[in-house]
Amino acid sequence: MHSAIPHLIELQRVDHLMAAVRAEIETFPKRVRDADAKLNGARAAVLAAKEGLVNSQKERKKFELDVQQWKDRAKKYRDQSGAVKTNEAYKALQHEITNAEGEVAKAEDAQLEVMMTGEEAERRVKHAEANLKEDETAVAKERKEIESQQAEKKKQLESLLAERERALAPIPEDLRELYARIAKRHHGVGLAEARDGQCRGCGMRVLPHTLQELRRDPNEEIYRCESCGLILYTLEPIPLPDPAAGSGHAASSASNHS
Ligand SMILES: [Zn+2]
Structure with a gap:
């Protein structure tokens, strides 16, 4: 993200x-x-x-x-x-x-x-x-x-x-403009959460690749919903690449905080 x-x-x-x-x-x-x-x-x-x-x-x-x-x-x-x-x-x-x-x-x-x-x-x-x-x-x-x-x-x-x-203050100029432009068209809404594979702004499916990119941290790309155009973000935890058997939860929380 x-x-x-x-x-x-x-x-x-x-x-x-x-x-x-x-x-x-x-x-x-x-x-x-x-x-x-x-x-x-x-x-x-x-x-x-x-x-x-x-x-x-x-x-x-x-x-x-x-x-x-x-x-x-x-x-x-x-x-x-x-x-x-x-x-x-x-x-x-x-x-x-x-x-x-x-x-x-x-x-x-x-x-x-x-x-x-x-x-x-x-x-x-x-x-x-x-x-x-x-x-x-x-x-x-x-x-x-x-x-x-x-x-x-x-x-x-x-x-x-x-x-x-x-x-x-910390938002780069081009993103401020993008947000303002989108929000103007969407009654003040510029962003939507991508949750459960869906854009919460319009309900349409978000491509798995986009979800993956959203979860990748840090990432200097901005992803927008393909159907409504809102800037997507995710609050879902970054999934473990391949949870090794035996070290499940400890590994998960460690990787989330790193
Ligand atoms: Zn959407």
């Missing part, structure tokens, strides 16, 4: 971690937006309640004017009634006065009703504002939590970048 393989394996491990951390960092802006969006409903409720209040105030003004107008009219008729000459004219004025007073009473009733709905509208505004405030507090807390998680992930990414530099 090429002497740079362990470093490439380490590089790939770090790259996978970095990709996971980056993917998580990418979710943060959306999480912040989602948290903010939780306020939309409460904000709309405040606006609607305020609109309701403004409408009821307008209506109240209108009935106030009505009351005033009818009162003025009744007063005018009463003033006139002192100066009328005929009984008929007097009766007619009395009729107008009664009518105007009736309208005053009607407008006052309507005004009272509007005042009551106005109070209800005021309560609704207060309630909606309190709800919004509560939601804002919760969302602010959530945002703070998201921000601290984000800061934590950025720190992680920085330390992984340093780890990546360390893994990269």
Whole structure:
């Protein structure tokens, strides 16, 4: 196996971690937006309640004017009634006065009703504002939590970048490029283990000759899977050339450590 393989394996491990951390960092802006969006409903409720209040105030003004107008009219008729000459004219004025007073009473009733709905509208505004405030507090807390998680992930990414530099340092330039090229085509995967005669990247068979070469140590060749193109490595122990009878295990472990 090429002497740079362990470093490439380490590089790939770090790259996978970095990709996971980056993917998580990418979710943060959306999480912040989602948290903010939780306020939309409460904000709309405040606006609607305020609109309701403004409408009821307008209506109240209108009935106030009505009351005033009818009162003025009744007063005018009463003033006139002192100066009328005929009984008929007097009766007619009395009729107008009664009518105007009736309208005053009607407008006052309507005004009272509007005042009551106005109070209800005021309560609704207060309630909606309190709800919004509560939601804002919760969302602010959530945002703070998201921000601290984000800061934590950025720190992680920085330390992984340093780890990546360390893994990269001993790898020759041409192998770095090869790894980068392959990983780019394979969603960040540049290497695959050859195990049980198979490429673990794609499941295809690895030629016995290639397996043999992979197990030969050291070896300055790079072997790639013929079907998927990933750089192959093996963690399988180097088999004994010909285990002599009698010295089985001791010989095996000795040869593995040499
Ligand atoms: Zn393969």
